[in-house]
Amino acid sequence: LYKYAKEILSLYATAEKAIGELTGFVKGGICIGASSTIGNYLLPGVIADFKKTHSKINICLLVGNTKRIVELLNSGNIDLGLVEGEVTRQKMQVDKLITDELLLVVPAHHPWARKKEVSISELTKEPFILREGGSGTRQMIEKFLCSYGVSIQDLKISMLLGSTEAIKAAVENGLGVSIISRWSARKEIKYGTLCLLRIKGQKMARELSLITNKGAISSHAVDEFLTYVKSYPFEKLLC
Template sequence: MIIKIFYAKINLFMEDHKLKVFCTVAETRSFSKTSEIIHLTQPAVSLQIQALEELYETKLFDRSSGSINLTPAGEILYKYAKQILTMYAEAAKEISKITGLIKGCVKIGAGITAGNYILPAIAVDFKKRHPKIRVSISIGNDKKIIEMLNTSLIDFGISSEVPGKNKYTVEPIISDELCIVCPPDHPLGNQKSASIFDVIKEPFVLREEGSSTRFVIEKFLAEHSLSVSDMHVSLILGSTGAIKEAVERGIGLSIVSKWAIRKEIACGNLKIVRLKEGKITRDFYIVLPKNTILSPAVEEFITYLRNYTYADLL
């Protein structure tokens, strides 16, 4: 009896895994992307699909046009496979409530600021409470985060931009302030506050066009009938770390997230210039595909994010 139960569990896992591979191929329309998501080689992905096609004695994908599309039989299997995988996820959640044991993997996609300066500390604290849960953080711009969500490379994203609300669930999780920073010996660093109209006369180091930080800066300037062309831009750099280094070396001022400069401010390597016109702010959001069933591990991490004391990081 014990041996029968053991083999039944193995068979259940194997069929579950095949269905995950099949659904991922159906959603990404790519064996290579599926290989990356599922962490299998492409030949192994092909073998999983071949096994299902042999089981049902029919083709599940049509590859004749150079693209990968579901056949009518594949459409039927995809419909029921999604229902089966949803039931597996719901069963895992119910069982974890009874046992109190949560394990699995949490895959997060985050922007540069959240991914480099906020999430690492949170992930470390989370792991101390849940050592059996693996946490993976992929860093990219907001467009990349949406691409990773659409291809199931991540469970959820942390983004500063709000994507289409018809397709995604969006929840504000933490606020951010973009601060004007200068070297410690700069005259503006000793003033109580300064006007944006005076500050923009100084040399500036900025992020490249298209970055979310640059977008927020441009929006703030527009609110005061200004633009980047009104600034004295001396250097454009593609990372926050490079910008901080440039400002510390005295090439100019910059505008960066408060989360990215907390160590430099504490050490006295940078100073914040307060604006008379008020703060430059934005929010970070949790972004999820609508109607997705979250694993117990992912739900636990999102709950942890909601209740985290972010002020402790500053």
């Protein structure tokens, strides 16, 4: 029965696409899963632009950490995912979208606010606010520190928080420093409440990726969004 159900869904998706191509009219729904940085700071702008030309497509956006988004995709609860950090390619198609840079964030009144960079040794002496396990950002921080022979245990962890918004608020209130994506502090940098700087050495860069299930049957609406997001000029969101 499962085999026949898949064939029926495949025929339906094919027919839907053919009708859309003939009429130029695309409608339907898309369920997108996105890790925190992408879901909170990048996708709202992308979706707003997409809806200008695809007003009949309804979009559901679920935000969680990278581990959770991978689980949702594997269980078939979302059509596609956008994540930061490394993911296994066994069951998924992984397409790199853009490169993100993680930077040290401090409050505007902090002594480091006037610096362009600090050393790893300086960082280990300052109260540090860390993301929860399963977060793509935390995964990247651990990998970066390890390359310098430093572990999470070497940091003075003051708080463990589950979102970038919570981390930014804690940093603004002087509870410690942290490391976040450059995309996530645009408003705070604009209004002068937070400052970003680098850690001496190599850049802390990571890929933001689009993930889909290999061999999955996708609707015309999903295909339209996939094509759109793969060519989207993300850098304009930093302006």
